[in-house]
Amino acid sequence: MIVQFKPSALRQTRWYEYLVRFVLGGAMTVVAGLIAARFGPVIGGLFLAFPAIFPASATLIEKHVRARKEKAGLPGARRGKEAAALDAAGAVLGSFGLAAFGLVIWLMVVQSATWALVLATISWFAVALLGWRVRRWL
Amino acid sequence: MLEYGLRFLAGGIAVSAFAALGDTLRPKSFAGLFGAAPSIALATLLITLSQKGAPFVAMEGRSMIVGAFALGAYSWTVCVLLKKFLLSSWTATVAALVVWFAIGLGVSVALFRLP
Numbered sequence: 001m002i003v004q005f006k007p008s009a010l011r012q013t014r015w016y017e018y019l020v021r022f023v024l025g026g027a028m029t030v031v032a033g034l035i036a037a038r039f040g041p042v043i044g045g046l047f048l049a050f051p052a053i054f055p056a057s058a059t060l061i062e063k064h065v066r067a068r069k070e071k072a073g074l075p076g077a078r079r080g081k082e083a084a085a086l087d088a089a090g091a092v093l094g095s096f097g098l099a100a101f102g103l104v105i106w107l108m109v110v111q112s113a114t115w116a117l118v119l120a121t122i123s124w125f126a127v128a129l130l131g132w133r134v135r136r137w138l
Numbered sequence: 139m140l141e142y143g144l145r146f147l148a149g150g151i152a153v154s155a156f157a158a159l160g161d162t163l164r165p166k167s168f169a170g171l172f173g174a175a176p177s178i179a180l181a182t183l184l185i186t187l188s189q190k191g192a193p194f195v196a197m198e199g200r201s202m203i204v205g206a207f208a209l210g211a212y213s214w215t216v217c218v219l220l221k222k223f224l225l226s227s228w229t230a231t232v233a234a235l236v237v238w239f240a241i242g243l244g245v246s247v248a249l250f251r252l253p
Contacts, residue, residue, distance in 0.1 A: 003163060003164070003165070003168050004163070004164040004165075005162055005163060006162050006163075006164060007162050009161050009162050010158060010161060010162060012161075013158075013161060018154060018158075021150075021153060021154045021157050022150035022151070022153070022154045023150065024153070025149045025150045025151075025152065025153020025154060025157075025177065025178070025181075026145070026146035026147065026148075026149045026150030026153070027146070027149075028149060028153070028178055029145045029146060029148065029149020029150070029152075029153075029178050029181050029182050030142050030145050030146050030149065032178055032182055033141070033142060033145050033182060033185070033186070034142075036186065036194075036198065040197075041190075041194050041195075041197035041198045041201065042197060042200075042201050042246060042250050042252065043201070043246065043252070044198055044201070045197060045198030045199060045200065045201025045202045045205065046201045046202070046204060046205040046208075046242050046243070046246055047178075047205065048176070048178050048179040048182065048183075048198060048201075048202045048205060049174075049178075049179075049202050049204075049205025049206045049208065049209045049242075050178070050205065050209075050238065051173075051209055051212055051213070051231070051235070051238060052153070052178065053153055053157060054173060054212075054213075054216070054231050055227070055228055055231035055232055057157055057160070057173060058216065058220075058227035058228075058230070058231045059226075059227045059228045059231070061166070061227070062226070062227040078224070080227075081220045081221070081224060081225075081226075081227065082220070082221065083166050084216075084220055084227040084230075085216070085217045085220035085221045086165070086166040086167050086170060087160075087166050087167075087169060087170040087173060088170060088173070088213045088214075088216040088217040088220065089167055089170060089213070089214075089217050090166065090167040090168060090169060090170015090171050090172075090173060091170045091171070091173035091174045091209070091210075091213035091216075092170075092174075092210050092213040092214050092217065093167075093170070093171060093174075094170065094171035094172065094173055094174025094175065094213075095174040095206045095207065095209040095210030095213060096206070096210065097171065097174065098174045098175075098176055098179075098202070098205075098206035098209060099202075099203045099206035099207060099210075101176045101179065101199075101202070101206070102179075102199045102200065102201075102202030102203040102205070102206055103199070103203055104199070105179075105183070105195065105196065105198070105199030105202065106196050106197075106199035106200040106202075106203070107196075107199075109187075109192050109195050109196045109199060110192045110193060110196050113187050113192055113195070117180070117183065117184070120176070120199075121176065121180065124175070124176050128171040128174070129171070132167065132168055132171060135167075
């Protein structure tokens with residue numbers, strides 16, 4: 001299956017939905033910082049992988065797919081849930097990439113912070129992409 | 139205060155950017171990869187590096203591995219709750235947070251000998 005990039009999909013999202021994501025993302029970043037300051041890096045690091053905006057994103061996906069299907073005269077409730085479930089299945093694979101990101105940071109950041117961040121980001125995408133390709137082959 | 143203002147701004151931008159990128163990609167299973175993007179980590183690690191130093195960030199990276207596997211278990215649970223139990227997305231994603239906390243904190247306590 002070919003991966004498609006559809007910028008027009010951005011028009012489906014309302015301004016307040018972008019605002020909700022921004023505020024949730026910003027708030028969670030502040031909370032992660034406060035937790036690290038109060039409880040130390042072991043607990044603080046855990047919250048760098050907290051699914052902060054997952055509820056908002058999944059709800060948006062369900063809502064948009066349901067609305068699209070119902071506009072076309074089709075029953076949309078189940079399709080909306082299936083689309084959100086597919087997104088969650090993708091996040092399972094993405095989480096392996098996130099683990100790779102953490103691993104590279106752990107092993108490299110003391111030697112070179114810049115290279116650690118660059119390589120960790122590349123590792124995240126490479127591992128997530130590999131997981132997705134393997135999942136499709138199976 | 140300025141530090142937390144910067145964190146808020148950087149986190150909001152990073153999370154929104156990855157989420158918007160996910161919106162534009164098809165199929166949905168591929169877009170879902172961006173649901174586990176290191177958005178909060180990228181936003182916060184540079185600030186933490188300048189404030190607390192590299193050894194602190196290295197410890198955070200190690201814990202992030204556990205958090206990532208908790209996120210994987212969380213996402214799988216959300217998938218099951220949506221497909222098998224047909225819960226709404228909001229109910230499924232909020233209920234599954236129990237899994238993230240149980241695995242994340244449970245494994246951290248066991249591995250890192252937290253009090």
